[in-house]
Amino acid sequence: MKILMTGATGFVGRHLLAELLARGHTVTALKRNDRGRTSDRRVQWVVGDIESGDRHAELADHDALAHLAWPDLPQYKLASHVERTLPAHCRFIRDLVERGLGQVMVTGTCLEYGVHEGCLSETMEPQPTLPYAAAKDGLRKYLEAFRKEHDFTLQWARLFYMFGPGQNPRSLLALVDQAIADGRESLDMSGGEQLRDYLPVQEVARALATLLEHPGMTGVTNICSGRPVSVRSLVEQRIRESGSSLRMNLGVLPYPPYEAMAFWGDATRLSSLNASAS
Numbered sequence: 001m002k003i004l005m006t007g008a009t010g011f012v013g014r015h016l017l018a019e020l021l022a023r024g025h026t027v028t029a030l031k032r033n034d035r036g037r038t039s040d041r042r043v044q045w046v047v048g049d050i051e052s053g054d055r056h057a058e059l060a061d062h063d064a065l066a067h068l069a070w071p072d073l074p075q076y077k078l079a080s081h082v083e084r085t086l087p088a089h090c091r092f093i094r095d096l097v098e099r100g101l102g103q104v105m106v107t108g109t110c111l112e113y114g115v116h117e118g119c120l121s122e123t124m125e126p127q128p129t130l131p132y133a134a135a136k137d138g139l140r141k142y143l144e145a146f147r148k149e150h151d152f153t154l155q156w157a158r159l160f161y162m163f164g165p166g167q168n169p170r171s172l173l174a175l176v177d178q179a180i181a182d183g184r185e186s187l188d189m190s191g192g193e194q195l196r197d198y199l200p201v202q203e204v205a206r207a208l209a210t211l212l213e214h215p216g217m218t219g220v221t222n223i224c225s226g227r228p229v230s231v232r233s234l235v236e237q238r239i240r241e242s243g244s245s246l247r248m249n250l251g252v253l254p255y256p257p258y259e260a261m262a263f264w265g266d267a268t269r270l271s272s273l274n275a276s277a278s
Contacts, residue, residue: 001063001064001212002063003064003066004027004096005017005027005065006067006068008027010068011168012204015165016208018205019206020209026042028044029045029046030050031046031047032047046059060101064153067093073132074168075132076111076131082131097146097150103155104143104152108137108159109132110265111133111136113263114126115127115129115260116260117260120266122269140220155211156219156221158265159223160222161199162200163201173234176239177238179246180246186247186249187247190252191250192233192235192250193230194230194255195231195263195264196228196230196263197225197228199223199224207270207274214277221269221273225267226266226268232248
């Protein structure tokens, strides 16, 4: 496939880019500037700005769009997600589809579900409570409505929690790894009893690549393990694997108010996708 990609230098994007290249696809990566791009000659790097409308016309000649870019993360509460980013990304994808692009895959977020507890299925009605999640949900709803006017394939990959090389240095396991590397005695944490759904970022990249290769899998697909794990046990496992004596100072930090205490994804659709690809 000839794939147009945004967010190719981000945490998930760099792993998806490597996965697509390993599978023999041709990739054009749209980037706001020259910083962070690789020297791999198999990738055509194009400098352009999603929000300004730069170069949209010349980018439509691709089999599919893998749209991962989103600014101002992880600042989930900024109004700019709804006021500026949402309309710009609606225009960006609309312009490409109107010029003939036939397949669109966008990464969403499990935060779209809001504060639902338990196993989260794609059939559930999203109830986002954060501007970032509301903007993502708004983009999905706009594209679904736009499909009534233009015939294109829409795939919405709803990402849960990820870890691995390139993760945000302020994310949980990155903070644990840094504390271990620094030889610290302890790390302040929440109570650690919240249940979450984690996948290595390499598995996320494989799932996204497989989704692109199966355009018949339309609509929302949870990209998740389907297995709840407590934050405390996740950190304990990381400490054991490293051979460290790092101590968890549990209960020092508050639980995030915008997340339910226990939620994980229903991985049925993803499992069926993987089964069909094997």
